[in-house]
Amino acid sequence: xxAAIGARSIKDLFxxxxxxxxxxxxxxxxxxxxxxxxxxxxxxxxxxxTASDCACFLGAGAYNHFVPxxxxxxxxxxEFYTAYTPYQPEISQGTLQAIFEYQTMICDLTGxxxxxxxxxxxATATAEAVIxxxxxxRLKRRKVVVSPFVHPEYRxxxxxxxxxxGLTIVGDENGGSAGLTDLLDEETACLIVQYPDFxxxxxxxxxxxxxxxxxxxxxxxxxxxxxxxxxxxxGEFGADIVVGEGQGLGAGLNFGGPYLGFFASRKKYARKMAxxxxxxxxxxxxxxxxxxxxxxxxxxxxxxxxxxNICSNQGLVVLAAAVYMAALGKSGMRQVAExxxxxxxxxxQRIGEINGFSLLDDKPFxxxxxxxxxxxxxxxxxxxxDEWDIIGGYDLGLDYAHLQDHMLLCVTEMNSRDEIDxxxxxxxxxxx
Amino acid sequence: MKLxxxxxYTEEHEWARQDxxxxxxxxxDHAQESLSDIVYVELPEVGxxxxxxxxxxxxxxxxxxxxxxxxxxxxxxAINEELEDDPELVNQDPYGDGWLIRFAPDAPDDFDxxxxxxxYEAFVAEEEA
Numbered sequence: 001x002x003a004a005i006g007a008r009s010i011k012d013l014f015x016x017x018x019x020x021x022x023x024x025x026x027x028x029x030x031x032x033x034x035x036x037x038x039x040x041x042x043x044x045x046x047x048x049x050t051a052s053d054c055a056c057f058l059g060a061g062a063y064n065h066f067v068p069x070x071x072x073x074x075x076x077x078x079e080f081y082t083a084y085t086p087y088q089p090e091i092s093q094g095t096l097q098a099i100f101e102y103q104t105m106i107c108d109l110t111g112x113x114x115x116x117x118x119x120x121x122x123a124t125a126t127a128e129a130v131i132x133x134x135x136x137x138r139l140k141r142r143k144v145v146v147s148p149f150v151h152p153e154y155r156x157x158x159x160x161x162x163x164x165x166g167l168t169i170v171g172d173e174n175g176g177s178a179g180l181t182d183l184l185d186e187e188t189a190c191l192i193v194q195y196p197d198f199x200x201x202x203x204x205x206x207x208x209x210x211x212x213x214x215x216x217x218x219x220x221x222x223x224x225x226x227x228x229x230x231x232x233x234x235g236e237f238g239a240d241i242v243v244g245e246g247q248g249l250g251a252g253l254n255f256g257g258p259y260l261g262f263f264a265s266r267k268k269y270a271r272k273m274a275x276x277x278x279x280x281x282x283x284x285x286x287x288x289x290x291x292x293x294x295x296x297x298x299x300x301x302x303x304x305x306x307x308x309n310i311c312s313n314q315g316l317v318v319l320a321a322a323v324y325m326a327a328l329g330k331s332g333m334r335q336v337a338e339x340x341x342x343x344x345x346x347x348x349q350r351i352g353e354i355n356g357f358s359l360l361d362d363k364p365f366x367x368x369x370x371x372x373x374x375x376x377x378x379x380x381x382x383x384x385x386d387e388w389d390i391i392g393g394y395d396l397g398l399d400y401a402h403l404q405d406h407m408l409l410c411v412t413e414m415n416s417r418d419e420i421d422x423x424x425x426x427x428x429x430x431x432x
Numbered sequence: 433m434k435l436x437x438x439x440x441y442t443e444e445h446e447w448a449r450q451d452x453x454x455x456x457x458x459x460x461d462h463a464q465e466s467l468s469d470i471v472y473v474e475l476p477e478v479g480x481x482x483x484x485x486x487x488x489x490x491x492x493x494x495x496x497x498x499x500x501x502x503x504x505x506x507x508x509x510a511i512n513e514e515l516e517d518d519p520e521l522v523n524q525d526p527y528g529d530g531w532l533i534r535f536a537p538d539a540p541d542d543f544d545x546x547x548x549x550x551x552y553e554a555f556v557a558e559e560e561a
Contacts, residue, residue, distance in 0.1 A: 138476075138477070271472065271474070
């Protein structure tokens with residue numbers, strides 16, 4: 001092959017690379033046999049602690065929910081596993097149908113009429129919701145009002161994603177001291193809230209939705225699809241765009257990724273949303289079939305006018321979510337939500353009774369709640385992990401100045417009553 | 433190719449027709465035929481102001497999505513809201529029910545500088561050649 005391109009040696013081939021960087025001395029250990037390599041990697045992997053090795057009460061955006069075996073059984077089929085983006089309907093019916101069913105179920109859960117084929121994660125889906133709202137208003141409104149109780153990382157990603165667009169993002173400064181409705185005006189493109197909010201609380205948002213619409217802005221709701229198994233869908237209280245993290249739907253914690261951003265909206269905003277939509281149609285023989293109905297036309301033929309550069313989706317994680325939702329069905333989704341709700345409420349009540357611990361407020365919540373701790377959260381978490389093999393809650397002091405020594409705890413269907421009782425016992429030891 | 437003898441034309445295949453002090457504008461029969469089935473029309477808002485040759489909207493067909501341009505500068509006074517539900521009107525009746533916008537021109541006299549039907553017909557013939 002070297003001869004064919006007119007090179008005499010490998011060294012010759014790399015002539016164009018400057019000599020000083022050409023063959024650097026790498027300080028690497030000697031090569032290992034396969035068995036030795038496996039031992040070394042297993043020992044490294046062994047230092048990881050996973051949610052299946054211990055009791056996990058950490059949530060804050062990544063949730064430890066049960067993944068039925070049927071999810072991986074379908075996911076690992078080569079036809080799905082190796083499929084690339086489904087541009088050609090004639091060879092992609094399986095993938096297209098899975099995406100179509102995913103979209104349909106996301107619409108049912110959120111109460112929206114259109115869902116796209118997904119984004120990378122909840123944070124980027126939220127950022128795309130902002131961009132959609134800006135484009136719905138034809139770039140004439142450049143103010144975004146965001147609740148301080150939208151996930152802090154989502155708010156950071158929205159700011160990163162939209163930098164250079166000349167947006168003003170308000171509402172979450174100083175711990176959200178200004179009322180959100182007071183910030184709404186004719187410059188406002190959208191208002192973003194989270195439901196349940198980052199602290200786990202469930203509030204009636206219909207008044208906020210009305211105020212947002214009165215200002216001519218879009219009401220964007222970031223939500224947890226598991227919670228929607230029992231809570232009222234955002235579409236029923238005025239949401240225009242519903243986005244969120246879909247990891248809880250059959251994707252496992254996956255060390256933080258890949259995750260799944262779902263995005264659904266009212267039909268009239270479909271043309272302004274990013275990504276792609278799979279639709280159902282009939283082929284020449286009258287048989288049911290699936291195609292990309294709305295595919296990022298801007299990116300294909302009018303690039304200079306594209307409102308988003310997203311032209312991909314989370315194919316496999318979408319498939320996991322579709323299989324998960326289909327396997328559980330409506331009653332199964334409700335059952336998971338109710339298990340989370342009841343276990344979380346049991347845990348909250350027990351922890352609230354521990355000397356030194358108290359509850360932040362008595363607002364309704366879903367599967368996460370905040371407790372005020374007698375010691376720094378980090379110290380309690382170290383103790384829980386070292387002494388009890390428990391992964392503790394999220395340290396809210398990291399994001400909210402007024403919530404120093406406050407822990408956000410998450411309880412899902414994965415936490416047994418025994419685990420909760422052990423947590424309560426462990427926390428009791430903190431103060432004794 | 434159908435033509436409206438009362439309309440004037442642009443090289444981007446829009447037609448413009450005077451109606452009182454205002455101008456009605458759409459895409460030509462030739463344009464709709466080249467685009468084939470139109471599935472979506474994106475229009476500006478009343479009150480929007482554009483310069484001559486600014487893109488004021490998008491006509492999307494099963495084959496392509498094309499910008500549509502102002503024949504003259506002016507302020508939008510009306511849009512054809514029927515097109516939201518029935519974009520195919522542009523195919524069926526490009527010079528009538530398929531109109532896109534009405535606008536108040538900044539310089540009404542510039543209307544006479546646009547191509548008349550004969551000139552446009554010749555322009556299309558040359559473009560096709």
